[in-house]
Structures are given as structure tokens and as C-alpha cells.
Amino acid sequence: MADQHAQSGEDKRPTEIPVIRWEEPPEGPVLVLLDQTRLPVEEVELVCTDAPMLVEAIRSLAVRGAPLLGIAGAYGVALAAVRGFDVDDAADALAGARPTAVNLAVGVRRAQAAYRAELARSGDTDKAAEAALAAARKLHRDDAEASARMAERGLALLDELLPGGGHRVLTHCNTGSLVSGGEGTAFAVALAAHRAGQLRRLWVDETRPLLQGARLTAYEAARSGMAYTLLTDNAAGSLFAAGEVDAVLIGADRIAADGSVANKVGSYPLAVLARYHHVPFIVVAPVTTVDRDTPDGASIEVEQRAGFEVTEVTAPQVPVTGPGGGIPVAPLGTQAYNPAFDVTPPELVTAIVTEEGVVSPVTAEALAEVCARSREVTIG
Numbered sequence: 001m002a003d004q005h006a007q008s009g010e011d012k013r014p015t016e017i018p019v020i021r022w023e024e025p026p027e028g029p030v031l032v033l034l035d036q037t038r039l040p041v042e043e044v045e046l047v048c049t050d051a052p053m054l055v056e057a058i059r060s061l062a063v064r065g066a067p068l069l070g071i072a073g074a075y076g077v078a079l080a081a082v083r084g085f086d087v088d089d090a091a092d093a094l095a096g097a098r099p100t101a102v103n104l105a106v107g108v109r110r111a112q113a114a115y116r117a118e119l120a121r122s123g124d125t126d127k128a129a130e131a132a133l134a135a136a137r138k139l140h141r142d143d144a145e146a147s148a149r150m151a152e153r154g155l156a157l158l159d160e161l162l163p164g165g166g167h168r169v170l171t172h173c174n175t176g177s178l179v180s181g182g183e184g185t186a187f188a189v190a191l192a193a194h195r196a197g198q199l200r201r202l203w204v205d206e207t208r209p210l211l212q213g214a215r216l217t218a219y220e221a222a223r224s225g226m227a228y229t230l231l232t233d234n235a236a237g238s239l240f241a242a243g244e245v246d247a248v249l250i251g252a253d254r255i256a257a258d259g260s261v262a263n264k265v266g267s268y269p270l271a272v273l274a275r276y277h278h279v280p281f282i283v284v285a286p287v288t289t290v291d292r293d294t295p296d297g298a299s300i301e302v303e304q305r306a307g308f309e310v311t312e313v314t315a316p317q318v319p320v321t322g323p324g325g326g327i328p329v330a331p332l333g334t335q336a337y338n339p340a341f342d343v344t345p346p347e348l349v350t351a352i353v354t355e356e357g358v359v360s361p362v363t364a365e366a367l368a369e370v371c372a373r374s375r376e377v378t379i380g
């Protein structure tokens with residue numbers, strides 16, 4: 001089967017993509033985002049000057065991916081604070097922008113708590129705003145460090161489970177630099193395997209309906225020089241049946257206390273296929289994605305998105321025709337079921353790789369023990 005790229009072993013271009021940065025131009029502080037809805041065709045930046053703009057960017061997935069949502073949410077609180085908006089109102093709007101990725105609320109509440117603590121201590125709103133910004137910057141740095149540690153632990157796990165190298169890894173959605181302060185979660189493991197000469201091929205699920213795999217993971221894989229092949233989500237089963245998949249690597253948006261994993265819709269079927277075909281199903285996520293206040297998978301709120309994302313296809317150059325701004329691929333008025341995520345039960349997860357350690361088998365006790373190693377007490 002022809003690979004999209006011969007494995008070079010060398011990154012063609014730095015894979016650290018400038019997905020988010022804080023700037024302080026004369027007209028006032030801004031949060032600059034790489035607009036992920038325009039990738040891979042255009043690298044366009046979005047300049048957010050207030051929390052409502054950032055809320056819309058989160059809802060439209062211009063900025064997306066659990067760890068990055070936490071970072072963006074924290075910067076959003078700082079942006080409200082330095083520009084003199086109501087910080088609590090901004091925090092509530094940001095935390096509620098998308099319901100499933102727990103990191104968003106964690107990042108928002110961490111910056112909000114820093115603001116409140118400094119305000120209580122000094123009574124100085126400027127110092128409180130600086131405290132919120134410092135909390136956002138720390139979260140950004142910590143996530144980059146967590147990404148590197150997850151990559152290291154994940155590569156070691158792959159080598160342990162699949163001795164001999166030449167891993168053929170299937171991934172779903174997008175979990176690279178576009179979701180992180182560093183090189184991502186699951187994709188960072190694939191990147192580490194590539195750099196170690198251990199990755200034979202990355203199978204990239206296109207990930208309907210918003211095509212994060214085709215648009216974003218393929219974009220990152222091409223920049224890295226790794227061998228990758230794109231496939232429709234429907235084709236994954238035939239790859240397993242052909243014995244072409246050695247492991248599945250995916251990210252997570254929320255992990256419940258019992259180890260249930262909410263991730264992009266289509267993850268659960270991959271877990272069932274992996275189990276049936278005796279293939280390791282590996283989740284890679286920072287401990288900030290584990291929500292100890294959510295007891296089990298049934299308690300996770302799964303975001304339901306607009307039907308037109310299913311009934312229409314859109315692209316930056318596509319003329320607006322359908323009610324959702326795209327080209328209808330179903331009769332106008334067609335109702336669509338469009339959950340953004342699904343939930344995989346812990347018994348179908350081979351391992352959860354975090355920056356603090358690997359949880360396998362996945363039990364509530366083992367997960368709690370690894371999370372307890374974290375230096376930070378997450379503020380929910």
C-alpha cells in the first residue's frame with residue numbers, strides 16, 4: 001500500500017506550530033490564535049481582544065483540543081482582567097463555551113482563582129490581572145512539559161507492547177501541536193516514534209464531520225516527514241481485518257474517575273475493533289484531563305453539535321449555499337445526529353498514558369494514584 005511520504009526520519013519543518021500567543025501591542029493586550037477552521041489551506045491568525053470573541057472561537061473550533069482549550073481559557077480570563085471587563089462573567093462564559101473537554105473549565109478556574117486570590121491580598125486589580133496572566137502562562141509551560149513527558153512514556157509503552165519497532169499506528173481526530181502548549185498528546189507519541197525510527201506508518205482517520213484528521217493531523221504529519229496515510233473513518237475496520245494496525249493512539253477530552261474516556265466521536269468503535277483484533281488501544285492525556293468529580297462515563301456530558309456540520313461540507317473557498325454556510329450533501333431539512341464525542345469504557349482501554357505515569361489496567365484506583373503524583377492540585 002503506497003505511503004503518502006517515505007519515512008525520512010527527519011522533521012522537514014519544526015512541528016511546533018504557533019497555535020496561541022499573548023501579545024501586548026500599544027492598543028492593548030490581545031490573544032492571537034491560529035484559526036484551525038482555515039487549515040490546511042490557509043494559515044490565518046485570529047486576534048481576540050475580549051472574552052466573547054474567544055468564546056466564539058472556541059465554539060467554532062478555531063481553537064480546539066482539550067489541553068489547548070484549557071490554555072486558551074486561562075488566557076481569556078487574563079484578557080478580560082487586563083482589559084477591565086467583569087472577570088467572573090468572562091470566566092463563566094469561557095468555561096461554558098464547550099461542555100465535554102474538562103481542561104477548558106480547569107484552565108479558566110485556575111486563572112480566575114489566581115485573580116481572586118491576588119485581589120483579596122492586595123486589592124489591586126492590575127496586580128490581580130497580572131496574577132491571572134501568570135497562571136495562564138504557567139499552564140501553557142506546564143502543558144508543553146507534560147506533552148514531552150507523555151511522548152516519552154508513550155514511546156516506551158509502544159516499544160514494550162510491540163517489540164521490534166516498525167509500528168503501524170492508527171489515530172483519530174487531531175492530537176498534535178494544534179491541541180497543546182507543546183507537541184500534543186497521542187500525536188506527540190507518534191512523532192517520538194517517528195524520530196526514533198520506530199514508526200513505519202501513521203494511519204490517519206479523516207474524522208467526520210469536521211475532518212480534524214484529514215485537515216489537521218495530515219497537516220502535522222506532513223510537516224514532520226513521517227510516513228502517513230489518510231483513510232475514511234469507515235475504512236478503519238478493513239485495516240484491522242488486514243492486520244495493518246499494530247496500535248491505536250488517541251487523545252481524550254474528559255476521563256471520568258472510573259477511567260471511562262470521552263473523546264472524538266468514532267473513538268468507541270475503534271476501541272471495540274481493537275479489542276476484537278487484539279490490538280492495544282492507548283489513550284494519551286495529561287492529568288488535567290482526568291475529572292475526579294465525574295464518577296463514570298454515563299456522567300460525562302457529550303456535546304451535541306449543529307446538524308449542518310453533517311448535512312453540509314464547507315471549506316474556506318466554498319461559496320455559501322446551505323443554511324449552515326456550506327454545500328448540502330443531504331436534502332435540505334434533513335435532521336442529523338451529531339455528537340462531538342463518544343465514551344469508551346475502561347475495560348476497552350489498554351492503557352492511559354499521562355505525564356505522571358501509565359495506567360494499565362485502567363481502574364479507578366490506579367488512575368487516582370497516578371493523578372495524585374501531580375504536583376498541582378487542579379482547581380475545578
Ligand SMILES: CSC[C@H]1O[C@H](OP(=O)(O)O)[C@H](O)[C@@H]1O
Pocket residue numbers: 061064065066067172173174175179185186212250251252253263264265340
Ligand atoms: C487531546 S485534545 C484533542 C481532542 O480534542 C478533539 O476534539 P475537538 O476537535 O472537538 O476539540 C478530539 O476529541 C481530540 O482527541
